[in-house]
Amino acid sequence: MQIWRGLDEVPDDFGRAAVTIGNFDGVHRGHQQVLAALVRTARETGSKPVAVTFDPHPARVHRPDTAPDLIMGIDDRIAALGGYGLEAVLVLHYTLEFAAQTPEEFVRNVFVDGLHTSAVVVGHDVRFGRGNAGDLSTMQDLGRRYGFDVVVVEEFREKDPGPLTEDEGAQRRCSSTWVREALDRGDVHTAAEILGRPHTMHGKVVHGAARGRALGFPTANLDHDSIGHIPSDGIYAGWLVDEAGTRWPAAISVGSNPTFVGVTRQVEAHVIDRPDEAPEDFDLYGQRVAVEFVERLRGMVAYRGPEALVEQMKVDVDQARRILATLAG
Template identity: 80%
Template sequence: MVHIWRGLDEVPGDFGPAAVTVGNFDGVHRGHQQVLAQLSRTARESGSKTVAVTFDPHPAQVHRPDTAPDLIMGIEDRISVLLAYGLDAVLVLHYTLEFAQQSAEEFVKNVFVDGLRASAVVVGHDVRFGRGNSGDLGTMEELGRKYGFDVVVVEEFTEADSAQHAEHTASAPEAAEDEDDGAQRRCSSTWVREALDRGDVHTAAEILGRPHAMHGEVVHGASRGRALGFPTANLAHDSIGHIPADGIYAGWLVDAAGTRWPAAISVGSNPTFAGVARQVEAHVLDRPDEAPDDFDLYGQNVVVEFVERLRGMVAYRGPEALIEQMKVDVDQARRILVGAKPGA
């Protein structure tokens, strides 16, 4: 049985011993996956349960709300992906300015020692924790000796590792959360966001180990796509997931029943028409029936996965030129997706 705890008060008093890791895990990219793989190995060796500790909201949204980056995924998706790696539990801690005032030792004692009865803590070299990020790897090792848990350090997962992995497998592990540190850049949430911001969903997928996705409700739009012969499923503006750069993409739409449909996806304001707000919309290829009532996605919560960028946004002279380009986009998307493994 797997557990999702929304606070330390929900952890059973008899839970443990536990092998624990901690992080924001935005995107659960290959670096994070490497930590999770080591967590599982450590737990098997010690006969412990596996727990990932994460935070909601993201600390950056609390400390610097005006400049915090858009998240790659929402908390529910983060929990779901973490549990897909075979964890026994995910502990979500509500992050506040008051919570952030705990010293490094208070955090470790409250969460790892008293809360989860940790036998081991698995971290990367760059781990930081406690008030003002005052705790580092040396602090964690010192506290491990004091409170009786092992500290297992995971090597960084770099772009070279990611490229090698992409050649041999569609999914894998990894271990970091931030920037470049020299010759080889390590896998990080920052790098994923940078790739998405320039529309490079292929690189984002290599770092993530899967296509980047957005989740949202299908809402009514202006019906321009339907009038042009390319009806689209428009995602609500409060949809979850980092929006890639404007452009046209090949990808997948997963409906509420779990059926995957190949799709041509538009991100942007459609400059051919004036006054159109920025939106994400997906045209399902090879629909089962062109009758609107026979393929109604309105009100459904769907997933849109981005596989490859086809082009940027262009303002065309009129609807006719746009229709011709849309035909080209659909054909190109179909060619790309025919050889693509859905969800990989």
Template identity: 75%
Template sequence: MGLIWHGVDEIPEDFGPTAVTIGNFDGVHRGHQQVLGRLLSTAKENGSRAVAVTFDPHPAQVHRPDTAPHLIMGIEDRLAALSGYGLDAILVLHYTLEFAQQSAEDFVRSIFVDALHASHVVVGHDVRFGRGNAGDLAAMQELGERFGFGVVVVDEFTEQAPRHRAAEALPDAAEGGSAERDGAEGYDAEERRCSSTWVREALESGDVRTAAEILGRPHAMHGTVVHGASRGRALGFPTANLSHDAAGHVPADGIYAGWLIDASGTRWPAAISVGSNPTFAGVARQVEAHVIDRPEEAPEDFDLYGQNIVVEFVERLRGMVAYRGPEALVEQMKLDVDAARHVLATSGQGGAPAR
């Protein structure tokens, strides 16, 4: 794992030369991954160290906190994802209104030149930096000529954007809830640039499959398991409830097939509920995961309370529906578990075996 610096004062004076890239990297999606791949190859070709520069908090949270987008992942998960690509170091810059007042030239000189001794800077065509985002690609190239670093431009990475999807029936459809899921093949598509905005749009509509295609992996949330109202346990479907401060973008309300990854790293197939459960009044919006076919021979060894877990979303099964009492809800939950089991068995992702 590479180094992580929280400020330029932590960078050794003799660190360098470097190949550097810059961005918010929210989601570390496939577009980001293409930039990181080019960064690594550039560093290798020039005998430099690969460094990614990012910001915390996200600039939008500083400039427009009331309308800033929900982040796809928290800072710790973002750093873990970036570290997984074999970077030599990550520089996290604390973003403030004062920091944002630096001119494009001052930013490049202080960070890329003086602190990181950059030999190359790897960016996309839409790079923006400096006060008021005044710096663009042309400015970066001009500054590179002035300060002696090369600018490597990465082409945009595009993905197929679904226009409509063919419905694929799930087993044992239930009355009162949708039993269709988006088909993975056979739909019209157009190319769209991979972006964090597109990921958020997909999550906010519940389309976690498209989000996964853009991210290159399933969307995940990360948090601590807390005690809930225990309604699921009373109904025979105990759930692990994520704390309300869990990191990661909460997708649209509904029932999902996915995975619960416990503190030991074991992946368990799960049916995941997102929402306020309209069958019961006064329930706050929450994310809770029911492990499918959980081990019954040693339930005391399967206590997840207080554990830090990851919940991965593979596919949305249906929207959130109010049922006429607990009995109807239990019948639907049985069908949801069967549907989740079916989806996960054909998803090609590993996990603890469902029995």
């Protein structure tokens, strides 16, 4: 898959493109449905499927103080998009000047002149151009004017088990907002249902206070620049994936650990059943790892002292081990 970081990187001989646009934060199941329709449309029209996305996220440009945390960073987003049969991803640098284009200017510059688009695949809620003035009707009008088809994808919906729904059988449109809501209440299971895979954070393993090691539960601490939406405080079962691609079962702690005073909020993963043959050589420091959240075990609790905390940690590790063994088996 080709990655273009601007229209000037699109090869002159690329040919006709079938295109979709979006932020694709999380590349959730709704996005996946659009991508599948894009690949089908490209095949039917003899075009090449291309996804157009933006960096930074538009919300971070228009309202930086209130923009939501991203579910995944741009590199992870591109990697995820690459798993759905695309020929290319075009990443457009999003600025206030870029955002000032009218809907027609955007379509003409990107779709018509830039990508020689034969078809655009979008959802009913597509918005584009200055002030999000362009909608589906605008896109269809511009398609007729500039000679490209507009393919509309029906919304992908999931049953909503969360507290936002009174009707137990209610359906909700898959969205990045819904993923964030689920993560903010620690419901990583629902987040995974929407995403189609476990929610994942990426970051560099750094040295911490070494309290876990002193208690017999050494942890890999993610640096504070780690990428990915942080779930609510608590203990989770999940996986740590090292730079070699090895997946280690893990008990993951998110929070400030209220048993100890003055601890800042952090994400740390204890690898369960570390290698016996050379435990001192099992060193993750400095590696960029992925931490996948599978199931929330409990909330964060302040214990009366380290002894009580150690006993609870043993229970947490045993529970995480059972959960992950079931999935691995």
